[in-house]
Each structure stands twice: as C-alpha cells, then as structure tokens.
Amino acid sequence: xxxxxxxxxxxxxxxxxxxxxxxxxxxxxxxxxxxxxxxxxxxxxxxxxxxxxxxxxxxxxxxxxxxxxxxxxxxxxxxxxxxxxxxxxxxxxxxxxxxxxxxxxxxxxxxxxxx
Numbered sequence: 001x002x003x004x005x006x007x008x009x010x011x012x013x014x015x016x017x018x019x020x021x022x023x024x025x026x027x028x029x030x031x032x033x034x035x036x037x038x039x040x041x042x043x044x045x046x047x048x049x050x051x052x053x054x055x056x057x058x059x060x061x062x063x064x065x066x067x068x069x070x071x072x073x074x075x076x077x078x079x080x081x082x083x084x085x086x087x088x089x090x091x092x093x094x095x096x097x098x099x100x101x102x103x104x105x106x107x108x109x110x111x112x113x114x115x
Contacts, residue, residue: 028084029109036113040074044113050087050097051107058095 036043046056061079071077078095081087086106088098097103 028086029105032081032084032086032106033109033112035071035077035080036109038071038077039114040077043074043077044110046074046078047106047110050095051103051110056095058089058093060089060093 036047049056058078059075060082061073061076071080078087082089082095085098086102087095089095097106
C-alpha cells in the first residue's frame with residue numbers, strides 16, 4: 001500500500017510544530033455533505049463499507065466536472081471525492097479511504113448527513 005500525505009499538513013507541522021488534520025479545515029466539508037445528501041442509490045451503503053475498511057471495485061466516471069452540484073450519480077460523486085483526495089483508487093480499480101484523518105473526516109460528515 002502507498003500512504004498519501006497532504007502537503008499542507010506537512011507544511012503546517014513544520015511551521016507550527018503542531019500536527020493536525022488539514023481535511024477538517026479545507027472548506028470541502030459543506031460541499032461533500034450536500035453531495036452525499038443527494039442520496040443516490042448505494043451511496044450511503046458503499047461509503048459505510050469504506051468507513052469500515054472494506055474496499056470496493058470501482059470504475060471512475062470519465063466526464064469532466066464543471067459544476068460540483070450537477071454531479072448526478074454515485075459514480076460521479078465518488079470520482080469527485082477521488083479528485084479531492086478523500087478517496088483513492090488502486091491500479092486494479094479498488095476504491096478505499098487513503099488515510100486515518102480522511103476516514104475520521106468522512107465519518108464526521110456522514111454523521112451530519114440526512115440520509
């Protein structure tokens with residue numbers, strides 16, 4: 001497995017000497033919550049599986065995302081989350097949550113959703 005580190009978290013650690021999650025301060029939280037609240041079939045179930053550490057076979061969407069709020073499927077939302085770094089995809093198209101702090105952030109967002 002490859003570990004992914006957010007460069008802003010590393011810069012913050014070296015300058016402030018404090019380690020913290022960049023994800024909760026990234027401003028994406030509200031956008032992700034709105035996207036998840038769209039409630040597309042299988043969205044909550046698959047995200048819950050990922051939070052439990054399961055991996056999911058996934059083929060990313062190939063269309064461009066010009067407007068975040070026009071994402072119209074679970075596939076499009078998961079692909080967008082890959083672009084944001086909240087999800088990751090192996091060469092074998094296995095979807096997973098890349099780091100512990102991202103997992104904590106997604107879990108926090110899920111708890112606020114209106115599923």
